[in-house]
Amino acid sequence: MSITEIARGYAPPREAESAAGSSGPARADLVRLTPATARGARVPRWLRRTTGPVVLVALWHLASSTGILPAEVLAGPGTVLSSAAKLIESGELQAAIVVSMSRAMTGLAIGGSIGVLLAVLSGLTRLGEDMVDAPMQMLRTVPNVALIPLLIIWFGIGEAPKIALIALATAFPLYLNVYAGIRGVDQSLIEAGRTLGLSRWGLVRHVILPGALPNALVGLRYSLGIAWLALVFGEQINATAGVGYLMANAREFFQTDVIVVCLVVYAFLGLAVDLVVRTLERIFLSWRPSFTGA
Amino acid sequence: MATQLHRRLNAPAAVAVHGLTRSFGTRRVIDNLDLNIQPGEFVALLGASGCGKSTLLRILGDLDPEFSGEVTVPTRRAIAFQAPRLMPWKRVWRNVLLGLPGRPDRARAERALDEVGIGHRADVWPKVLSGGEAQRASLARALVREPDLLLLDEPFAALDALTRLKAQALVAELWQRHGCAVLLVTHDVEEAILLADRVLVMKDGVIAHQESIALPRPRDVADPEFTRIRGELLDWLGVRQGAAH
Numbered sequence: 001m002s003i004t005e006i007a008r009g010y011a012p013p014r015e016a017e018s019a020a021g022s023s024g025p026a027r028a029d030l031v032r033l034t035p036a037t038a039r040g041a042r043v044p045r046w047l048r049r050t051t052g053p054v055v056l057v058a059l060w061h062l063a064s065s066t067g068i069l070p071a072e073v074l075a076g077p078g079t080v081l082s083s084a085a086k087l088i089e090s091g092e093l094q095a096a097i098v099v100s101m102s103r104a105m106t107g108l109a110i111g112g113s114i115g116v117l118l119a120v121l122s123g124l125t126r127l128g129e130d131m132v133d134a135p136m137q138m139l140r141t142v143p144n145v146a147l148i149p150l151l152i153i154w155f156g157i158g159e160a161p162k163i164a165l166i167a168l169a170t171a172f173p174l175y176l177n178v179y180a181g182i183r184g185v186d187q188s189l190i191e192a193g194r195t196l197g198l199s200r201w202g203l204v205r206h207v208i209l210p211g212a213l214p215n216a217l218v219g220l221r222y223s224l225g226i227a228w229l230a231l232v233f234g235e236q237i238n239a240t241a242g243v244g245y246l247m248a249n250a251r252e253f254f255q256t257d258v259i260v261v262c263l264v265v266y267a268f269l270g271l272a273v274d275l276v277v278r279t280l281e282r283i284f285l286s287w288r289p290s291f292t293g294a
Numbered sequence: 295m296a297t298q299l300h301r302r303l304n305a306p307a308a309v310a311v312h313g314l315t316r317s318f319g320t321r322r323v324i325d326n327l328d329l330n331i332q333p334g335e336f337v338a339l340l341g342a343s344g345c346g347k348s349t350l351l352r353i354l355g356d357l358d359p360e361f362s363g364e365v366t367v368p369t370r371r372a373i374a375f376q377a378p379r380l381m382p383w384k385r386v387w388r389n390v391l392l393g394l395p396g397r398p399d400r401a402r403a404e405r406a407l408d409e410v411g412i413g414h415r416a417d418v419w420p421k422v423l424s425g426g427e428a429q430r431a432s433l434a435r436a437l438v439r440e441p442d443l444l445l446l447d448e449p450f451a452a453l454d455a456l457t458r459l460k461a462q463a464l465v466a467e468l469w470q471r472h473g474c475a476v477l478l479v480t481h482d483v484e485e486a487i488l489l490a491d492r493v494l495v496m497k498d499g500v501i502a503h504q505e506s507i508a509l510p511r512p513r514d515v516a517d518p519e520f521t522r523i524r525g526e527l528l529d530w531l532g533v534r535q536g537a538a539h
């Protein structure tokens with residue numbers, strides 16, 4: 001009797017067994033726990049991660065070579081590779097990437113700075129909050145792409161409207177996340193900072209801004225994602241250079257292979273930029289006791 | 295000992311509180327409270343949960359200006375809270391130096407950390423410290439400011455029994471070396487009697503009882519006088535109602 005009492009501390013007694021009146025302590029269900037070193041030994045991570053894409057490309061190749069997927073609809077991987085090689089050889093692709101990349105980065109630099117600046121302003125001061133936050137929350141509901149006609153009227157059809165569109169699109173994610181980050185800083189840490197004799201500026205520098213950094217990097221990642229989206233839309237506006245221009249030209253001549261090359265380039269640029277943010281997070285957030293994934 | 299006494303007699307009080315009142319809404323949590331603490335005196339504050347101990351400490355630490363009454367405290371104060379409240383984005387030694395005027399060098403932080411026995415942890419992020427280590431880092435951060443008044447709000451409450459004993463001994467030693475006035479909020483009656491010159495019991499918004507502890511240090515829990523004081527304080531805290539006499 002007393003033994004089942006003790007067992008109940010860990011798991012409910014199994015009715016059937018205790019009813020059977022078995023002598024001695026009830027046998028417990030055991031589970032063997034495997035250490036992390038033993039768990040990881042199955043399939044290497046890189047192999048698991050590359051299987052999906054490889055299978056996809058293989059299917060694509062199969063469909064193209066058997067004629068199920070005609071070249072006018074979508075060129076096969078072989079054709080895409082050779083046209084990519086041609087574009088690289090002539091230097092067209094590199095030039096286009098440089099133009100697109102610099103558009104995206106210029107837009108992001110302008111929009112990001114504005115977003116961060118406004119967020120700091122409204123995050124730190126009551127006055128800033130009242131003047132900045134309400135209009136920002138209102139404006140962010142307007143889809144950026146819907147502004148293209150206005151931007152063309154204001155800035156013409158050169159570089160300016162493209163960069164303005166990217167700047168507009170990237171300002172909001174950074175604004176929202178940095179603002180939330182600043183407002184979300186642990187109040188008890190701010191209090192501790194005050195008891196340590198930090199001035200107002202010292203609190204901002206040593207407590208509030210570092211505390212908002214994780215959110216700021218989340219904002220940066222969103223902004224980069226949107227910068228790419230805005231770039232694709234922006235480059236539809238009468239572009240004379242860049243990846244979008246390459247794509248528009250290819251469309252004129254039904255070169256689906258070139259279009260796919262451009263799509264792949266967009267994807268890789270996106271991935272590269274994401275890698276940059278991940279690296280930034282590793283460097284600047286190494287203090288964070290965060291979950292790294294199983 | 296004589297110089298100590300002299301200092302206590304002549305110097306102005308480290309803490310002088312007169313007619314302190316603090317209300318939340320219509321509830322007076324602190325109601326016309328008087329309190330004096332001499333320089334270098336170790337005072338422990340006991341009281342039931344929710345009786346306003348932390349509220350009093352926050353007022354003395356200048357974290358809560360919404361009070362009425364007269365409060366005088368030293369300009370050099372330091373607080374250690376129940377949670378260590380280290381900045382997670384600063385390495386331990388930078389946490390210790392945070393907020394010090396001028397450009398204090400790392401050696402100063404290391405000395406303070408050595409003093410509390412975690413000098414070898416100076417370079418790590420706070421996230422890797424154990425609970426006891428983090429609490430000691432918080433103590434080092436308070437002491438490196440060389441305060442005249444050290445306010446401690448249940449700094450050992452979250453520690454296991456063994457670590458708590460070590461931390462208490464450490465605080466006693468540090469207090470004797472630094473000679474600052476200490477106000478320690480605690481729920482542990484034995485801890486209060488072990489460490490303090492004077493134990494206060496807070497009740498209904500005032501200091502309802504105080505007990506000077508004249509026992510020689512280091513103190514022994516088994517001392518009959520110790521037991522007597524403990525019994526008395528427990529009565530005041532309403533823990534042993536009826537059973538005492």
Ligand SMILES: Nc1ncnc2c1ncn2[C@@H]1O[C@H](COP(=O)(O)OP(=O)(O)OP(=O)(O)O)[C@@H](O)[C@H]1O
Binds near residue numbers: 342343344346349
């Ligand atoms: N900011 C606040 N707003 C409203 N009520 C508060 C606030 N801070 C404290 N109180 C109330 O004041 C009372 C005293 O709180 P305090 O934190 O000082 O208690 P305490 O003595 O430190 O208790 P414990 O021993 O549990 O820490 C509590 O009833 C609490 O609810």
Ligand SMILES: [Mg+2]
Binds near residue numbers: 347348447
């Ligand atoms: Mg409290």
